Amino acid sequence: MTSAALIKPTRKQRVRTLWISDVHLGTRDCQAEHLSQFLKRYHADRIYLVGDIIDGWKLRGGMYWPQAHTNVIRRLLTMSKRGTEVIYVTGNHDEFLRRYSKLILGNIQLVDQAEHFTADGRRLLVIHGDQFDVITRYHRWLAFLGDSAYEFTLTLNRWLNYWRARYGYGYWSLSAYLKHKVKTAVNFISDFEEAIAHECVKQGFHGVVCGHIHHAEIRKVGEVDYLNCGDWVESCTALIEHWDGNIELYRLADDQARQVQEEQARVAESVQG
Numbered sequence: 001m002t003s004a005a006l007i008k009p010t011r012k013q014r015v016r017t018l019w020i021s022d023v024h025l026g027t028r029d030c031q032a033e034h035l036s037q038f039l040k041r042y043h044a045d046r047i048y049l050v051g052d053i054i055d056g057w058k059l060r061g062g063m064y065w066p067q068a069h070t071n072v073i074r075r076l077l078t079m080s081k082r083g084t085e086v087i088y089v090t091g092n093h094d095e096f097l098r099r100y101s102k103l104i105l106g107n108i109q110l111v112d113q114a115e116h117f118t119a120d121g122r123r124l125l126v127i128h129g130d131q132f133d134v135i136t137r138y139h140r141w142l143a144f145l146g147d148s149a150y151e152f153t154l155t156l157n158r159w160l161n162y163w164r165a166r167y168g169y170g171y172w173s174l175s176a177y178l179k180h181k182v183k184t185a186v187n188f189i190s191d192f193e194e195a196i197a198h199e200c201v202k203q204g205f206h207g208v209v210c211g212h213i214h215h216a217e218i219r220k221v222g223e224v225d226y227l228n229c230g231d232w233v234e235s236c237t238a239l240i241e242h243w244d245g246n247i248e249l250y251r252l253a254d255d256q257a258r259q260v261q262e263e264q265a266r267v268a269e270s271v272q273g
Contacts, residue, residue: 021211051091
């Protein structure tokens with residue numbers, strides 16, 4: 001049984017909004033099966049795809065597109081057909097789509113940034129975030145170099161989780177763990193958060209929903225609500241807005257751990273009974 005099989009869709013949960021980012025379809029490290037299972041669990045009025053959903057950088061070097069990646073696209077199209085508004089916010093890895101910004105196809109919109117009003121009245125900027133990354137914006141060659149080193153870490157991550165699944169363990173991200181432990185990475189994340197929060201204040205937003213740095217988080221940066229979707233190559237995370245406006249950070253690893261605990265509790269109850 002794979003770790004993706006731990007999550008068995010039951011009755012769909014109705015939510016107001018979903019945000020996902022940095023899926024990187026077209027790469028070997030994309031956790032497409034986990035994402036498909038996640039999407040099957042929810043019926044949302046609106047879903048934001050917050051950039052880097054398709055990895056155009058990687059696809060230029062050769063085609064890799066398994067059935068699991070097609071299944072993610074089909075799932076999103078099915079959600080759109082059933083009434084979910086799908087807003088695709090372009091990122092740097094899918095920047096080839098920016099020439100088509102403002103395109104509307106039925107319930108699907110393509111934009112460079114969006115404005116979202118939560119149920120509790122907050123006005124949020126929804127943007128991928130590469131515009132606030134100095135390396136990506138001004139030193140493109142360095143971004144590509146860093147991307148290669150990052151891919152090597154993700155390859156280790158993929159093999160580690162293959163063996164973890166073989167021995168019955170849930171998903172765990174080595175690359176995310178290393179990123180959080182390296183001081184330069186921590187400083188980069190902090191600088192990114194400060195820059196994007198400053199832009200929110202400048203434009204009069206209460207907060208921002210972004211992606212790009214593959215570091216999921218919900219926190220206050222000054223007076224700004226900073227919400228990062230994370231990714232579906234390392235952490236497998238998303239943001240969920242409930243009907244009262246509360247926004248929850250979903251983590252696959254936490255969800256799997258909770259399911260294991262619930263199963264162990266059910267087994268214990270049956271033994272005692």
